[in-house]
Amino acid sequence: MPKTENEKGIVEIVDGKYKPSGTFHIIEKNQPIFDKDANKLAGVTNPRDMTYIHSYGGEAMFFESLGKGKLIATRCDNDNCEFKGSIYMPFRIYCPDCLRKMTPLNLTEIARKTAKVHSYIITHRSGAFNTLDLPIKFINVEFDNVVTILMSYLVVGEPEIGKRVVPIFRTKNPTYTITDLAFVPEGTLKSELPEGFTF
Ligand SMILES: [Zn+2]
Secondary structure, eight states, X not given: OOOOGGGSOEEEEETXXXXXXXXXXXXXXXXEEEETTTTEEEXXXXXXXXXXXXXXXXXXXXXXXXXXXXXXXXXXXXXXXXXXXXXXXXXXXBOTTTOOBOEEEEOHHHHHHHOEEEEEEEESSOOTTOOSOSSEEEEEEEOTTOSSOEEEEXXXXXXXXXXXXXXEEEOSSOOXXXXXXXXXXXXXXXXXXXXXXXX
């Protein structure tokens, strides 16, 4: 049952403290599960509607930047790290080698110029709560001088290994989730982008 405006769970941070308002847990009437053949009770359904509060912590800047058309990576700048200079995308806060805090880095231009499909998988059946159109063309994206591979999705054309792709961003009404970032093949026209997305 869709929630009314008053039932939505809203969270703000005031004076450094989480201030939830609205309803975060809604219970609906349960239903029995009967075994029709044996004419016996087998169980019950448990309808529960809950709003989960997902704190982004130190990764918040990554999700906020997507809605502004920017892809932010991180780089280890620790002189004492054996792998100093390694760049990570997806964004991670700490270097996995030296465990020191890394430096945020704007990767948008590098992504525009060097992003390539490393591998892909086309998903015709999604899990619960999926918000993407089916089939989903999941792509693993590689970038020059980046030591990791990013999972994203292709919204125009068909994926191919080695295909050059460019990032697009949901800059109109961003959701502040990873789906605000998607990819299209290089050369895609602005008019072919999904509603709300820009290069
Ligand atoms: Zn390091």
